[in-house]
Amino acid sequence: MSKNHLTNKTQLKYTGQHFEGFEHEKPYMTFLGYDCTSWYTIWVDYLGKIMFVTVNDVELAA
Numbered sequence: 001m002s003k004n005h006l007t008n009k010t011q012l013k014y015t016g017q018h019f020e021g022f023e024h025e026k027p028y029m030t031f032l033g034y035d036c037t038s039w040y041t042i043w044v045d046y047l048g049k050i051m052f053v054t055v056n057d058v059e060l061a062a
Contacts, residue, residue, distance in 0.1 A: 013028055014058055
């Protein structure tokens with residue numbers, strides 16, 4: 001996925017390895033922005049929690 005695909009509030013589907021608090025039936029996140037260190041990690045809102053994930057662990061929600 002290119003950085004041009006992600007804009008504020010883009011809906012994403014998490015496809016990466018499950019983490020503590022991840023709910024399999026609710027894989028959707030909202031893009032908030034890029035991490036200041038690279039284009040590889042992004043900030044997302046997942047069920048009201050602000051966290052960062054890698055771009056490779058998400059895809060655009062259909």
